[in-house]
Amino acid sequence: xxxxxxxxxxxxxxxxxxxxxxxxxxxxxxxxxxxxxxxxxxxxxxxxxxxxxxxxxxxxxxxxxxxxxxxxxxxxxxxxxxxxxxxxxxxxxxxxxxxxxxxxxxxxxxxxxxxxxxxxxxxxxxxxxxxxxxxxxxxxxxx
Numbered sequence: 784x785x786x787x788x789x790x791x792x793x794x795x796x797x798x799x800x801x802x803x804x805x806x807x808x809x810x811x812x813x814x815x816x817x818x819x820x821x822x823x824x825x826x827x828x829x830x831x832x833x834x835x836x837x838x839x840x841x842x843x844x845x846x847x848x849x850x851x852x853x854x855x856x857x858x859x860x861x862x863x864x865x866x867x868x869x870x871x872x873x874x875x876x877x878x879x880x881x882x883x884x885x886x887x888x889x890x891x892x893x894x895x896x897x898x899x900x901x902x903x904x905x906x907x908x909x910x911x912x913x914x915x916x917x918x919x920x921x922x923x924x925x926x
């Protein structure tokens with residue numbers, strides 16, 4: 784803080800109150816003392832304000848760190864829940880795929896049995912026809 788302009792101060796007192804004060808007047812010593820006291824008070828207030836700001840910054844940093852930890856915990860929980868859900872979906876998909884394979888196997892085995900039965904019948908008919916044909920030919924030769 785700068786010093787008080789003595790000329791400006793004496794002219795202002797003269798203008799307002801009609802009193803002439805010189806620079807060696809004891810009232811000027813009171814002004815200087817008030818100025819020194821005011822500077823000291825302002826320095827203490829500034830130091831106190833710096834301490835308060837420092838405390839606020841520290842508490843804000845702590846609050847930010849706590850919030851970060853909480854957010855990380857929430858993200859971990861959400862990730863774990865997602866992993867559990869995905870694993871459940873995978874297991875359900877495996878079960879459904881297994882059931883489909885079993886059903887397809889059953890369908891295929893039924894159709895395979897039907898094919899073999901049909902093939903057997905056709906082969907039997909062919910053999911029967913061959914036998915009948917051979918029997919008729921042998922009957923003609925032997926006559």
